Amino acid sequence: MFDCEKVISERARATSPSGIRKFFDLMADMKDVISLTIGQPDFVTPWAIRESGIDSLQKGKTYYTPNAGLPELRAEISGYLKRKYNVSYKPEETLVTVGGSEAIDLAVRAVVDYGDEVIIHSPSFVCYGPLVSLCGGIPVIVSTDEKNEFRVTAEQLREKITPRTKMIILSYPNNPTGAVMRREDLEAIADVVRDTGIVILTDEIYAELTYGGRHCSIASLPGMAERTIYVGGFSKAFAMTGWRLGYACAPLPILKQMLKIHQYTIMCASITSQFAGIDALRNGDEAVASMTAEYDRRRKFILSGLDELQIPCFTPRGAFYVYPNISRFGLKSDDLASKLLYDYGVAVVPGTAFGAGGEGFVRISYAYSVKHITEGLERIGKFAKDSGK
Amino acid sequence: MDKEILTLLENDARLTTKQLAVMLSKEEGDIKKKIEEYEKSGILLAYKALIDWDKTDKEYVSAFIEIKVTPQPDRGFDRVAEKIYNFPEVQSLYLMSGAYDFAVLIEGKTMKEVAYFVARKLAPIDSILSTATHFVLRKYKDKGVIYGAAEVDERGNCL
Numbered sequence: 077m078f079d080c081e082k083v084i085s086e087r088a089r090a091t092s093p094s095g096i097r098k099f100f101d102l103m104a105d106m107k108d109v110i111s112l113t114i115g116q117p118d119f120v121t122p123w124a125i126r127e128s129g130i131d132s133l134q135k136g137k138t139y140y141t142p143n144a145g146l147p148e149l150r151a152e153i154s155g156y157l158k159r160k161y162n163v164s165y166k167p168e169e170t171l172v173t174v175g176g177s178e179a180i181d182l183a184v185r186a187v188v189d190y191g192d193e194v195i196i197h198s199p200s201f202v203c204y205g206p207l208v209s210l211c212g213g214i215p216v217i218v219s220t221d222e223k224n225e226f227r228v229t230a231e232q233l234r235e236k237i238t239p240r241t242k243m244i245i246l247s248y249p250n251n252p253t254g255a256v257m258r259r260e261d262l263e264a265i266a267d268v269v270r271d272t273g274i275v276i277l278t279d280e281i282y283a284e285l286t287y288g289g290r291h292c293s294i295a296s297l298p299g300m301a302e303r304t305i306y307v308g309g310f311s312k313a314f315a316m317t318g319w320r321l322g323y324a325c326a327p328l329p330i331l332k333q334m335l336k337i338h339q340y341t342i343m344c345a346s347i348t349s350q351f352a353g354i355d356a357l358r359n360g361d362e363a364v365a366s367m368t369a370e371y372d373r374r375r376k377f378i379l380s381g382l383d384e385l386q387i388p389c390f391t392p393r394g395a396f397y398v399y400p401n402i403s404r405f406g407l408k409s410d411d412l413a414s415k416l417l418y419d420y421g422v423a424v425v426p427g428t429a430f431g432a433g434g435e436g437f438v439r440i441s442y443a444y445s446v447k448h449i450t451e452g453l454e455r456i457g458k459f460a461k462d463s464g465k
Numbered sequence: 466m467d468k469e470i471l472t473l474l475e476n477d478a479r480l481t482t483k484q485l486a487v488m489l490s491k492e493e494g495d496i497k498k499k500i501e502e503y504e505k506s507g508i509l510l511a512y513k514a515l516i517d518w519d520k521t522d523k524e525y526v527s528a529f530i531e532i533k534v535t536p537q538p539d540r541g542f543d544r545v546a547e548k549i550y551n552f553p554e555v556q557s558l559y560l561m562s563g564a565y566d567f568a569v570l571i572e573g574k575t576m577k578e579v580a581y582f583v584a585r586k587l588a589p590i591d592s593i594l595s596t597a598t599h600f601v602l603r604k605y606k607d608k609g610v611i612y613g614a615a616e617v618d619e620r621g622n623c624l
Binding site for chain 2: 100114
């Protein structure tokens with residue numbers, strides 16, 4: 077019998093599995109669970125965008141596109157970012173990828189060498205650390221503070237910068253906290269990196285989903301685009317998670333390297349998705365505004381619900397998550413999430429799934445109907461009442 | 466705020482004024498006042514539940530009737546419309562462009578009852594020229610709500 081375990085690479089073996097996978101698998105087998113765990117929109121891709129994709133198939137567009145993406149789409153990405161966030165990258169400085177995920181992977185692989193340090197603020201999306209480690213890089217974790225609305229500060233970064241620091245990964249609006257960065261916060265960070273050889277990788281996949289203020293990108297600040305790899309995508313903004321479409325923008329020398337790797341690994345993103353993406357960027361503003369307005373209503377609704385249950389939660393202004401502080405219940409995040417799931421039939425994601433700094437918090441998604449959220453809050457309320465704390 | 470309250474209530478008539486206030490960042494008192502205004506002015510007409518009667522043992526039949534009419538001088542279609550919609554059996558009444566004038570949706574206990582209603586009460590109305598009755602075989606979607614299959618969340622967790 078062939079022993080597969082013997083042939084697994086050290087690199088693969090050393091990559092830690094997602095802490096939350098087991099939890100989701102358990103949940104899948106349970107009935108009558110109100111899940112508040114989902115990390116993707118509950119909207120269907122707007123019909124006009126779907127139609128563009130379908131139309132391209134009907135016209136027989138089923139071939140490889142140029143590696144970097146359809147020229148039309150690259151031009152639209154460039155125009156869209158300029159229009160929306162005053163972020164300036166020329167079409168030739170953009171690369172169409174299979175989701176924001178591939179863009180992040182390419183960025184890390186193009187820049188991070190063995191032994192390079194990459195500063196990552198925590199809690200944040202689970203992929204950054206493992207992708208850095210896979211390249212032989214060293215993730216340097218900075219824990220963000222609830223008191224500072226989970227914004228990583230210039231001082232915190234300055235403290236962690238060493239001669240081996242190659243990259244800082246910023247991820248705002250943030251998953252899991254829903255935190256956003258203001259212009260002044262980003263300006264302070266820009267001041268720290270401006271005279272260094274450090275590259276910024278900014279994952280702005282939730283940029284469209286901000287409430288009560290326009291999203292500000294670090295790439296729009298003076299002197300930053302030339303050292304910043306901007307990652308964006310269609311998944312969250314246009315409810316196109318399954319289409320697997322994203323993009324990276326970077327100064328040409330970096331982009332060329334990312335393109336080279338992309339050519340070998342992926343060749344090109346799906347042509348159907350790319351045609352749909354062109355329509356999304358050109359005509360999707362109204363649909364985005366409508367979805368964002370609905371998310372905002374639910375955000376207020378869920379915050380009010382948690383407030384009534386006296387579960388403290390900082391006010392998020394981005395993405396579609398709330399990140400309440402559950403320390404009052406005297407349980408670890410994992411244990412609390414298990415208790416909620418098994419005894420009260422409501423599922424939330426423990427904060428520890430996003431890093432050690434997540435202890436004492438849980439992530440609750442509001443990419444669900446108000447009715448669904450109401451029932452979830454009721455079940456959480458029962459737990460809170462029974463806990464007597 | 467204006468039409469937002471109406472859109473939200475149209476989608477879920479059971480939203481409380483408190484829930485609406487939270488979602489729209491307004492005072493509950495203002496929401497109450499606005500709703501009262503809408504009710505008084507006939508903009509907000511009713512709060513109704515949508516029932517899939519096919520899942521119960523209720524016996525009923527729905528029919529869709531096309532009606533051709535000679536319009537009355539000076540009143541157009543209004544007078545005829547009033548006569549038609551005053552029947553409790555009439556669920557919906559629309560004035561249409563095209564091959565016929567009125568589209569009527571009625572409900573009765575049996576096909577015979579519906580046919581009887583059309584023949585004895587509807588057709589004889591002054592200025593009704595002709596009727597064509599179609600029976601509803603199955604309701605798939607009504608007022609934006611899909612009937613039949615329970616909603617299943619197929620989204621996967623990808624963390």
